[in-house]
Amino acid sequence: MILGAILGLLGAIIPEGIKIFKERQDHKHEKEMLELQMQYQREMIEARIQEARALATLELDKETYRFAEPEVKPTGKTFLDALQVLASFYNTTVRPTLTYIVIACWLMVKYAMWQIAGGSLGVLPQIWTDADNEFVSAVVMFWFGGRAFSRTFRRA
Numbered sequence: 001m002i003l004g005a006i007l008g009l010l011g012a013i014i015p016e017g018i019k020i021f022k023e024r025q026d027h028k029h030e031k032e033m034l035e036l037q038m039q040y041q042r043e044m045i046e047a048r049i050q051e052a053r054a055l056a057t058l059e060l061d062k063e064t065y066r067f068a069e070p071e072v073k074p075t076g077k078t079f080l081d082a083l084q085v086l087a088s089f090y091n092t093t094v095r096p097t098l099t100y101i102v103i104a105c106w107l108m109v110k111y112a113m114w115q116i117a118g119g120s121l122g123v124l125p126q127i128w129t130d131a132d133n134e135f136v137s138a139v140v141m142f143w144f145g146g147r148a149f150s151r152t153f154r155r156a
Helices: 002-063 076-119 121-127 130-144 146-155
Strands: none
Touching: 076 121, 076 130
8 A cells, every 4th residue: 555655656757857857958948049049149240331331431431432533514515514623633643642742751760860970780780669560560551551451450
C-alpha cells in the first residue's frame, strides 16, 4: 500500500517535472530568439546609419565642388559672354591660385631662414619645425586625400 502511494506520488510529480523542464527549455529558446532579434535590429540600425553617413558625404562632396560649375548664360553680346566665360574660369582657379601664392610665400620665408642660418644642408633641421610638418600635410591632405585618409583611419 505504501508502495502504491509512493508510485502514485511519483506518477504525479514526474509529469510536472517534465512540464517544468519543457517550460525552461521554451523560455531559454525564446530568450535566445529575442537576443538574436535584438542583435539583428542593432545591425540593421548600424547599416542605416552607415548608409546615411555615405549619403551625407556624397551630398557634401556635391556641394563642395558646386562652386566650380560654370554659370555661363549666353546673352548674345560677345563682350558679356566672354566676360562670363572668364569669370567662370577664374572662379574655378581661385583655390589653386591661392594655394600657389601661400606655398610660394612659405617657400620664400623658408629660403630666407635657410640663408640666414648659413645656407648649408646641416641647418635644415633647425629651420624645419613641427608647424612646417603640419602646414605641408594640411595642404597635401586638402588637395589629395582628406576623404581617403579619414576613411582609412576611421576603420582602424
